[in-house]
Amino acid sequence: MKTPLSLALSALLFAAAPVIxxxxxxxxxxRHATVVDVEHGTTRASQTVVIRGDDIVAVGDDQALARQWRAARTIDAKNRYLIPGLWDMHVHFGGGPELIEENKxxxxxxxxxxxxxxxxASGDLAEQVLSWRGQIASGQLFGPQLFTSGAKIEGIAPVWKGTIEAGDKPGVDAALDREQxxxxxxxxxxxxxxxxxxFLYALSQAKQRGLRTSGHIPMALTVSQAVDAGISSIEHLDYAYKAGVKDEAAIAADFAAGRIDRAEANRRLHAGFDRDTAMAAYRRFAELGVAVTPTLDGGRIIDFxxxxxxxxxxxxAYIGPGLRKTYAWRVERAAKATPEQVQARHARYSQVAAVLPMLQEAGVHIMAGTDAGFLNSYNYPGIGLHNELSLYVREGLTPPQALTAATRAGPAWFGKLDRYGAVETGKAADLVLLERNPLQDIEATRSINTVILRGQVHDRAALDAMLDTAKAKVAAWNQEAATQ
Structure with missing residues (x-):
C-alpha cells in the first residue's frame, strides 16, 4: 500500500518524465569536436555540442553528453575545430534594379x-535588402543573417544613388524618422x-534616438568631432589614420575655408601622422566604444x-556580368595612374595599414568587414572576408585577434554577445567546422568542412552545391549577355 508521500513522489516523477x-x-x-574558445584564445578537445532548433542547448565532455542525448543527426567532427559563425560587418548590395537577382x-x-x-552598409537597393532581411529571418529566403542600414542619409543631389536626401535639420529629422x-x-x-x-547634427540626433551610426566623415571635420557627436563605428582604416594626424584640426579648418583643395589636404594628412596623437585618439575610441572596420582588402586590391x-x-565565375561591369570605373582610373602615383598608392597603403596593431593595442574593437559588393572591384562576397583576415595577420594582428574581429566584434557592436560569438549553451547554432586550428594559422578559416546556420547543417557536399549553383546562374547570365 502506497503512502500519501509515495503517491506524491510518484506524481512528481510522472509529471517530470516528459520534461526529462x-x-x-x-x-x-x-561529437568529438575541438571547440575553439575565441574570447580566451584556447581550445577544448573531445567536446559534444547539442543543437535543438536554432539553439545550442548543451556543450561538454563528449562521453558524458553522448550518453545523455539522442539526435536525429549526429556529426562526427573527428577532432576538427568548431568556431562561431563568421560575421562580415561591411558589405554592399546595389547596381540598380536590373541587378537585383545578381545581388540575391x-x-x-x-x-x-x-x-x-x-x-x-547601404547601396541603392535599400527596399530590396530590407525585404531580404525579413525573408531570411522567416526562412523564406536562404542566406546569412542580414543586418542593414537601409538607405544612407546624404545631402541634396549626392553622387550616391538610393539615398535619403537632407538639406537642412528638418530634412535630417525626416530622414531619421524614415529610418526608424x-x-x-x-x-x-x-x-x-x-x-x-x-553630418554632426545627424549623428547627434541618431544617438538621441538610440540608433547606432557609421559613415564617411567629411574632410572639413576632424574624426574626434564625429566621435564626440556620437558616431558608433568608423568605416575604413583611412579615417582612423586621419585621427592620428597631429594637425588634423588645422587641415580640416583650411579645407572648410577653401584655403586648400582635397589633394593638398590629403598630402598634409599623409605627411602628418604622429604615434602619440594616434594612440590618444584610439584610446578615446576604446573608451567610448567606437569600433573600426578596416576594409583593408578593398583598398589594397586597387592600390596594387x-x-x-x-x-x-x-x-x-561567381559574380554576375552586371556586377562585374560596375568594377570598371575604379579599374580604369587605377590604370591611368602615373608611375609616381602608383608608387604613392603602395606607400599610402602601407602607411595606413600600420595603424591596425595600434588600434588593437589601444583596445579598440576591430570589426572584420570587406566592403564587398558592387562598385568595389574584385572585392568578392564570401572569400573576401578570409582575404581580409589574412591581411590583418600580415599587418600585425595575431590569429586569435583576427578571429575575434570576425566572430565577436560584430555581435559586441550590435549588443548581441549574449547570443553570438561563442560555442556555448544558449548561443545561436551558427557554427563553422574547420579542418585546422585558426588560433595557430588564420588561413585555417578557409578550410571549411561544415557550416551550421540557424541549426541547419550544410556539409561540404552541400556547400559545394551552393557554389555550383551560383556558378551555373552566372554562366547563364553570361550567355544571355553575350547574345544581346
Whole structure:
C-alpha cells in the first residue's frame, strides 16, 4: 500500500518524465569536436555540442553528453575545430534594379564561406535588402543573417544613388524618422553633399534616438568631432589614420575655408601622422566604444592592381556580368595612374595599414568587414572576408585577434554577445567546422568542412552545391549577355 508521500513522489516523477525526455532529445549532435574558445584564445578537445532548433542547448565532455542525448543527426567532427559563425560587418548590395537577382545570388556565397551574418552598409537597393532581411529571418529566403542600414542619409543631389536626401535639420529629422519606420539596424551617413554641420547634427540626433551610426566623415571635420557627436563605428582604416594626424584640426579648418583643395589636404594628412596623437585618439575610441572596420582588402586590391591583376580571377565565375561591369570605373582610373602615383598608392597603403596593431593595442574593437559588393572591384562576397583576415595577420594582428574581429566584434557592436560569438549553451547554432586550428594559422578559416546556420547543417557536399549553383546562374547570365 502506497503512502500519501509515495503517491506524491510518484506524481512528481510522472509529471517530470516528459520534461526529462524532451531534454534528452535534440536535432543535431556534433561529437568529438575541438571547440575553439575565441574570447580566451584556447581550445577544448573531445567536446559534444547539442543543437535543438536554432539553439545550442548543451556543450561538454563528449562521453558524458553522448550518453545523455539522442539526435536525429549526429556529426562526427573527428577532432576538427568548431568556431562561431563568421560575421562580415561591411558589405554592399546595389547596381540598380536590373541587378537585383545578381545581388540575391550572392547570399549563398557568404554561407558557403562560413559567413553566417552580414552587415549591409547601404547601396541603392535599400527596399530590396530590407525585404531580404525579413525573408531570411522567416526562412523564406536562404542566406546569412542580414543586418542593414537601409538607405544612407546624404545631402541634396549626392553622387550616391538610393539615398535619403537632407538639406537642412528638418530634412535630417525626416530622414531619421524614415529610418526608424524602416526599423533599420543602424544608420549610415555619408558626405558626398551633406554639409559638415548636418553630418554632426545627424549623428547627434541618431544617438538621441538610440540608433547606432557609421559613415564617411567629411574632410572639413576632424574624426574626434564625429566621435564626440556620437558616431558608433568608423568605416575604413583611412579615417582612423586621419585621427592620428597631429594637425588634423588645422587641415580640416583650411579645407572648410577653401584655403586648400582635397589633394593638398590629403598630402598634409599623409605627411602628418604622429604615434602619440594616434594612440590618444584610439584610446578615446576604446573608451567610448567606437569600433573600426578596416576594409583593408578593398583598398589594397586597387592600390596594387599594377602588380596583382585580378581580371582573370577564378572567383569571377561567381559574380554576375552586371556586377562585374560596375568594377570598371575604379579599374580604369587605377590604370591611368602615373608611375609616381602608383608608387604613392603602395606607400599610402602601407602607411595606413600600420595603424591596425595600434588600434588593437589601444583596445579598440576591430570589426572584420570587406566592403564587398558592387562598385568595389574584385572585392568578392564570401572569400573576401578570409582575404581580409589574412591581411590583418600580415599587418600585425595575431590569429586569435583576427578571429575575434570576425566572430565577436560584430555581435559586441550590435549588443548581441549574449547570443553570438561563442560555442556555448544558449548561443545561436551558427557554427563553422574547420579542418585546422585558426588560433595557430588564420588561413585555417578557409578550410571549411561544415557550416551550421540557424541549426541547419550544410556539409561540404552541400556547400559545394551552393557554389555550383551560383556558378551555373552566372554562366547563364553570361550567355544571355553575350547574345544581346
Amino acid at each position: 525526455a524532451a531534454e534528452s532529445t535534440a536535432d543535431v549532435l556534433i 545570388a550572392l547570399l549563398p556565397l557568404y554561407v558557403a564561406h562560413g559567413i553566417t551574418t552580414v552587415r549591409d 519606420r524602416d526599423q533599420v539596424d543602424f544608420v549610415k551617413i555619408t558626405d558626398s553633399t551633406l554639409t559638415p554641420e548636418l 592592381l599594377d602588380v596583382e591583376p585580378h581580371d582573370n580571377d577564378a572567383y569571377l
